Amino acid sequence: MTFAASHFGTYAVVYVTMEFNDLDGTPWARKAVEVLAAKGIVQGTAPRTYSPEAGITRAEYVTLLARTLGLFSGSSGTGTGGPRFTDVQPDDYFFAAVTALSEAGILQGYEDETFRPEERIKREELAALTERALQAAQKPLKSGDASLLDGYADSADIAAYARGSFTRLIAAGLLTGDQYGLRPAEGATRGEAAVLLHRVYSGGTE
Numbered sequence: 008m009t010f011a012a013s014h015f016g017t018y019a020v021v022y023v024t025m026e027f028n029d030l031d032g033t034p035w036a037r038k039a040v041e042v043l044a045a046k047g048i049v050q051g052t053a054p055r056t057y058s059p060e061a062g063i064t065r066a067e068y069v070t071l072l073a074r075t076l077g078l079f080s081g082s083s084g085t086g087t088g089g090p091r092f093t094d095v096q097p098d099d100y101f102f103a104a105v106t107a108l109s110e111a112g113i114l115q116g117y118e119d120e121t122f123r124p125e126e127r128i129k130r131e132e133l134a135a136l137t138e139r140a141l142q143a144a145q146k147p148l149k150s151g152d153a154s155l156l157d158g159y160a161d162s163a164d165i166a167a168y169a170r171g172s173f174t175r176l177i178a179a180g181l182l183t184g185d186q187y188g189l190r191p192a193e194g195a196t197r198g199e200a201a202v203l204l205h206r207v208y209s210g211g212t213e
Contacts, residue, residue: 027057036198039205048074048208049201059198066101066124068133068200069108075204076144079107092122099124113139127194131169134182134191137203138172151178161188181206 025044030037036059043049044057049071052058073079095105101124108114113136116122141148151174156162165173169191176182182203184190 026055027051028055029057030059033059033198036202039201040198043071043075043201043205043208046208048204049197057197059196059201061197062127062194063197063200064125065122065128065132066099066105067197068128068195069114069136070101070104071200071204072136072140073104073107075208076140076146078111078113078140078144079103092116092120094121094124108136108140108143111140111143113143128200129192130189130195130199131166131173131191133195133200133203134176135169135172137181137207138175141207148175148179148181151175156189159184159188161190165189165191176203 025041027040027044030040040049040057040059044051049057052061092105092109095102099105105114105122105124109116114122138148150171153170153174155174155177156165156170173182173189173191
């Protein structure tokens with residue numbers, strides 16, 4: 008067994024099983040949620056409740072993305088470079104993740120210098136952040152053929168900044184659409200985020 012440690016100490020290997028009672032309606036998300044929960048990456052909204060169809064905020068997704076790729080450690084940010092946001096404070100649970108991703112050039116805020124942590128993250132924002140984070144983690148995706156987007160009826164709705172990210176994620180098998188298309192401007196759900204992050208963690212589709 009090989010693992011990366013952020014500091015010296017004594018470590019033990021344990022097997023953890025996490026089960027939630029509300030995943031029957033989203034069987035496509037069950038494996039991803041349970042695996043990531045067992046690894047301490049995602050948490051439920053209550054004991055044995057994950058709420059897979061609930062929306063996921065910008066702060067929540069950035070924190071989970073940073074955990075998945077090991078882009079920060081600890082409970083507070085320590086860097087001094089990069090942008091700061093007027094609505095992100097040192098005692099916020101997402102401060103370390105937002106600081107790390109902003110300093111790495113992965114995350115950008117709005118023109119009014121806010122991050123808007125409690126806003127629901129759009130699927131196109133999720134795609135762009137994930138693809139940039141993979142580059143920062145030295146796991147860059149190969150450029151995909153832009154024609155991959157042509158198979159989705161709503162591909163024209165993708166914002167220009169996210170088109171390349173969608174193409175690379177789809178080409179790598181990390182992101183797929185559904186019967187409605189890619190739905191780029193819609194808010195992502197907790198279940199959708201877990202599936203994408205599990206694919207990122209495991210290196211491909213389940």
